[in-house]
Amino acid sequence: MIQLQSVVKQFEAKNGTVTAVDQVDIQVKKGEIHGVIGYSGAGKSTLIRCVNLLERPTSGKVIINGVDLTKASPEQLRQSRQKIGMIFQHFNLLKTATVYDNIAIPLKLLGYSKQEVEEKVKKYAEIVGLTEKLASYPNQLSGGQKQRVAIARSLSQEPEILLSDEATSALDPETTDSILDLLLEINEKLGITILLITHEMNVIQKICDYVYVLEKGKLVEHNTAIELFTKPQHPTTRKFLNTISQRSLPDSLIEQLNLTGAVIRLTFVGESTGKPLIADVASRFHVQPNILAANIVELKNGIVGNIVVHINGTAADIADITRYLTDNGVQIDVLGGTANE
Amino acid sequence: MNKDKGFLEQWGPIIWEALIETFQMTSISLIISIALGVPLGLMLVLTRSGQAFENKWVYRISNLIINIIRSIPFIILLFFILPLTKFLVGTTIGVKGVIVPLVVYTAPYIARLLETALLEVSPGVMEAYTAMGVKRRHIIWHVLLREARSSIVLGLTIATVGLIGATAMAGLVGAGGLGDLAYRYGHIRFQVDVMYAAVFILIILVQVVQSIGNRVAAKLKKD
Numbered sequence: 205m206i207q208l209q210s211v212v213k214q215f216e217a218k219n220g221t222v223t224a225v226d227q228v229d230i231q232v233k234k235g236e237i238h239g240v241i242g243y244s245g246a247g248k249s250t251l252i253r254c255v256n257l258l259e260r261p262t263s264g265k266v267i268i269n270g271v272d273l274t275k276a277s278p279e280q281l282r283q284s285r286q287k288i289g290m291i292f293q294h295f296n297l298l299k300t301a302t303v304y305d306n307i308a309i310p311l312k313l314l315g316y317s318k319q320e321v322e323e324k325v326k327k328y329a330e331i332v333g334l335t336e337k338l339a340s341y342p343n344q345l346s347g348g349q350k351q352r353v354a355i356a357r358s359l360s361q362e363p364e365i366l367l368s369d370e371a372t373s374a375l376d377p378e379t380t381d382s383i384l385d386l387l388l389e390i391n392e393k394l395g396i397t398i399l400l401i402t403h404e405m406n407v408i409q410k411i412c413d414y415v416y417v418l419e420k421g422k423l424v425e426h427n428t429a430i431e432l433f434t435k436p437q438h439p440t441t442r443k444f445l446n447t448i449s450q451r452s453l454p455d456s457l458i459e460q461l462n463l464t465g466a467v468i469r470l471t472f473v474g475e476s477t478g479k480p481l482i483a484d485v486a487s488r489f490h491v492q493p494n495i496l497a498a499n500i501v502e503l504k505n506g507i508v509g510n511i512v513v514h515i516n517g518t519a520a521d522i523a524d525i526t527r528y529l530t531d532n533g534v535q536i537d538v539l540g541g542t543a544n545e
Numbered sequence: 546m547n548k549d550k551g552f553l554e555q556w557g558p559i560i561w562e563a564l565i566e567t568f569q570m571t572s573i574s575l576i577i578s579i580a581l582g583v584p585l586g587l588m589l590v591l592t593r594s595g596q597a598f599e600n601k602w603v604y605r606i607s608n609l610i611i612n613i614i615r616s617i618p619f620i621i622l623l624f625f626i627l628p629l630t631k632f633l634v635g636t637t638i639g640v641k642g643v644i645v646p647l648v649v650y651t652a653p654y655i656a657r658l659l660e661t662a663l664l665e666v667s668p669g670v671m672e673a674y675t676a677m678g679v680k681r682r683h684i685i686w687h688v689l690l691r692e693a694r695s696s697i698v699l700g701l702t703i704a705t706v707g708l709i710g711a712t713a714m715a716g717l718v719g720a721g722g723l724g725d726l727a728y729r730y731g732h733i734r735f736q737v738d739v740m741y742a743a744v745f746i747l748i749i750l751v752q753v754v755q756s757i758g759n760r761v762a763a764k765l766k767k768d
Binding site for chain 1: 670672673674678679687688691694695766767
């Protein structure tokens with residue numbers, strides 16, 4: 205559905221060429237929600253704007269439904285864009301138009317008949333829950349409501365793809381959740397493929413099937429959300445994971461505890477989250493695991509749990525325990541003073 | 546001078562005639578200036594770097610020409626472009642003769658005011674419409690001009706007030722008007738009461754124009 209192939213975007217700046225997006229490959233299948241996460245300045249915005257050619261890539265291909273948009277004529281591009289919705293951090297609504305007109309004007313301009321326009325406005329205002337607000341102006345709405353208008357405006361053109369450029373970054377946590385629920389709902393009910401960019405890990409956690417971590421224009425890691433949450437490889441990914449679940453312990457603490465046994469991180473996925481494994485270990489190996497930190501994260505496609513324990517025992521004991529836990533589907537990381545992120 | 550007649554009876558028709566002349570000059574030159582200034586202002590915005598019709602040279606040259614014209618005081622412009630006036634309308638005197646300099650004076654001003662108004666429109670909204678596959682000319686009309694319309698009206702109000710001021714100098718080429726009346730009778734013939742009356746009417750006129758402008762702008766703003 206969406207295919208970016210070795211996309212590069214460079215800007216000419218005063219002090220030389222800046223590469224904002226560097227050899228990025230992304231592939232989103234129909235009906236999936238993919239998320240790109242990165243810090244500000246990582247090139248996320250430039251990347252997502254390359255998908256509908258608001259930024260023309262310096263090189264690489266942008267293939268939407270089998271058509272390479274970088275080779276399309278201006279008219280073909282315009283037609284293709286009508287099937288790619290986009291929502292923005294700052295909503296980008298007409299200040300001088302009511303909610304109704306904000307949804308209706310683009311439809312009119314795209315040549316829908318008066319009756320179609322009216323039907324669509326009503327239908328999509330209802331989907332986003334704004335039927336009561338059709339006569340209001342954007343300034344009379346809250347941030348969340350404005351984003352709903354923007355979503356309705358995009359949906360009313362019945363796109364196959366929705367691009368979300370930091371759509372929840374200007375919203376408070378509760379509103380963010382309600383907007384994410386709405387995105388999830390339109391993904392499930394209308395089958396719209398979503399590609400989003402964000403700097404908030406909870407957005408990824410809540411709605412993404414697949415995650416890309418972008419740093420300095422390059423994809424440093426990409427994986428399904430569950431794999432990424434259980435086996436983060438890149439330091440940046442780990443930093444992002446720390447933002448929603450405390451995964452790191454003070455180095456000095458770990459060093460001290462390592463003198464008597466080992467500090468181990470247990471990562472549970474899926475059914476292993478249901479087993480009383482710590483209790484098992486305690487009775488089976490006659491050790492007393494000390495839980496230092498624990499958390500559980502609910503992802504779109506499953507649950508990932510993390511427990512960091514200190515086990516007082518000999519190296520042989522620890523090896524047996526790790527083997528036992530691994531056999532039970534738990535992923536084990538032994539945290540040395542240096543392995544701690 | 547006949548002291549028996551009342552002031553209104555004596556001067557009324559002359560003041561009325563001057564008022565009509567001021568109206569004529571202002572409205573005709575305003576309409577032509579809008580017709581020229583609005584596209585010029587649009588061009589200034591759209592040829593800027595990063596805009597839809599980015600063109601460094603068109604922007605720089607039009608910017609320069611506008612600055613040059615705007616540097617010349619109207620009273621000098623009036624004489625400076627006499628040959629052009631003669632060429633365009635065949636005469637350099639009367640209401641007809643003053644329209645050309647008034648337009649040359651006002652159109653670049655309107656272009657500048659429009660430019661300022663249009664630059665206030667959030668580029669994000671236009672981008673959203675581009676992303677929806679809306680045609681460029683539709684974006685210019687339904688987004689750019691629509692979102693700026695309140696500021697545009699305020700800008701045109703300022704231009705109109707400036708234009709009324711400029712018509713006062715039209716008397717120099719025999720076009721009449723309130724300014725000319727105040728100057729000729731008040732200053733040269735020491736008919737101070739006529740000058741006061743003309744100035745008073747000009748004040749009222751500007752007040753009316755400004756409050757209509759403000760009100761329309763507020764109504765268009767909506768938010």
